[in-house]
Amino acid sequence: MELRFLGGAREVGRSAVLVDDTLLLDYGMASTNPPSYPVGSPDPEAVVVSHGHLDHVGALPALLSGRARPPVHWTPPTREFALTLARDTLKLHGGTPHCPFTETDVARLTQVSETHGYGESFEAAGYEITLYNAGHIPGSAHVLVDDGDARLLYTGDFHVGNPERPRAPAPENGQRLVAPSTERPDADVVICESTYADVTHADRAETEERFARALRETVVGGGTVVVPAFAIGRTQEVLLACAANDVECYVDGMGKRVTRMLNSHPEFVRDADALQRATSRARFVTGRDGQRKRIAAQNTVVVTTSGMLSGGPAMTYVPEIRGHPTNLVAFVGYQVEGTPGRELLETGSAELDGRVMPVAARTDLFEFSAHADRPGLESFLADYEDARVLCNHGDRCAWFAGELREAGYDASAPELGETVTV
Template identity: 70%
Template sequence: MEVQFLGGAGEIGRSAVLVDDRLLLDYGMASESPPQYPVGDVDPDAVVVSHGHLDHVGAVPALMGAGDLPPVHWTPPTRDLALTLAEDTLKLHGSTPRCPFTGTDVHRLTQASVPHGYGESFEAAGYEVTLYEAGHIPGSAHVLVDDGETRLLYSGDFHTGRQRLVDATTARPEADAVICESTYSDASHEDRDSVERRFVESLRQTVWQGGTVVVPAFAIGRTQEAMLVCAAHDVDCYVDGMGQRVTDTLVDHPEFLRDAEALRGARSNARYVDGRNGQRERIAQQNTVIITTSGMLNGGPAMTYVPAIRGHPTNTVALTGYQVQGTPGRELLETGRAEFDGRMLSVSATVELHDFSAHADREGLREFLAAYRDKEVLVNHGDRCGPFAATLREDGYDASAPELGETVQL
């Protein structure tokens, strides 16, 4: 079995792994400016998508051009989230060369879609493939690929810790080789109860002091997690941006949620914002909590809310996830200023980072890989793939970090 890394090698974004030039695992995009896509030309016989985040599924519609449609295998939530992301990408970039697909391609993707549940084996491009719950977001999966001689486990993104939205992964299917993500290979997450407690205290204190809290959050996963935390602690909140549609989508897939009733309750606790007639500007003047896209401050309604509250230290910007190098969110954390709609603005409001990560940390990665100590491990999806692979080798693993475009023989 040969695997080629077309994206996500030594980086976070545009994940894509090609197996024997036939089976494509993920086909994402990196939301940089301009967006970045996997390298090389591909014409797969079939595609399997691990989960519905932009960096894993964002470029899949570009595979739906002329000719036969490759079947696209995924869970039902991943299918629905992928279509939502594709429509949003068309809205943002569809009239520019930055977008590699059209509305027709998105329609063709619905025709190519083949949904599966966890643990259900199926044939794809001549391989036996099985999806296992990955504990990252609803519908996220580890992908096991079996050609009859070699069993390859593609971890996708996964979490071994507690979240309110989904259960932690416990799946450790037998495999001969593992492609393992490494986003937090150099970090340990704070205890989730402590993160929640500090987050809720910050929200309450800011509102009590007469301030406004803006919670930039990824539309898929993080918005719903923040909503669940607010509802569990009786904190009123507004929700704005794509996270509204995603929440409604996930409620329709209760079997992929840890507690479907809790998410329905969190949706009832929140007030949706439609953004018309200056509504956002008025809400920004209230003593309230606003959960809004985008999570890294590179678009969405956050472009209105953060500038509106930036001028007073009583207000708070409560970031809830990893801020990629080069994004406005990362710049704001490091310098206290960032670019908003082309304007470089200083932010006097308090800026905080709360680690609601949906990825395994250093200990979680080692716990997962302990089941594969005598197997080949290929490290991807991280800023420090090489150093993590070196650490694993020191501990006796057969580990390496493939480079972008590299082909590995298993």
């Protein structure tokens, strides 16, 4: 196999790997300003998508802007997430040079979609493909590619929970929304994400307890909490945590639509009844007649997009609460370098809705990560000691590959645009 890394190589964002110029694994965009997309101009025979986050599906409709109509294979939730994100991208960037696709291309995406369940093998571009639960978000998948001679495992983004407590319930072992990945299909080559290769996550139960305590203390102290959260996965995880800890909250932005949609796919979540109860407890914001400003003036909790403060209703809430240290901006996810969220955490000010604003409100980061950390990666890769490992999707891929080589692995970190023969 020849693997060409069109994105996500030694970086987080715009993941895309082309196999033998025929099979494309993911096709995402990076949430930079302006957005960035994979390099090259692939013309695949088929596409397989690991999961429905922007950095893995954001550029997908652009593949259909010409005459090509490659089938796109994914799980049902990933299809719904991808279409939701594509329509949101059109709202933000449609008709500008920063958006490489149109509404027509998004409509075409629905026509070439082919959905599959976990463990269901199918043919794509002459390969046998099987999707396995990756434990990252609902519908996320490891992608196994078999050409008859070699077996390639593309991990996508994944989460393995707590390797030391594999049978414990959430949050002692992983997320409340999805169960951790336990799948380890045989493979000769592994393309492994390394987002948190240099991090050991704090105990998940302790993180959730600290989060709930910070929310309660802020509200009791007369403050308002804004929780910027990714619409897909993280919003629902936060709603489950709030419900489990008896914290009342509002939910706003794209996360409302995603939450309702996930209640229609109970087989892809860890506890469908718990998600339904958490959905019923949350108060969904309509956004009409100044409602957001009125909510921001209350002593309450608002879970809202965008998770990195790059748009969405957060552009109303954060400016409204920024002026007083009794308020709190509680981040619950990774903040990519160059985003307003990262800027706010590091400097105390950020460009919000086109204006640079100092923020007197407190900020804090609670790592509700849906990625494997260093122990999780080591636990996963322990089953692939004889495989070739290609590290991608991380800020320190080359360093992590070096660490793996010292441990006896055949490991490397391809560069952007590089072709690797395996």
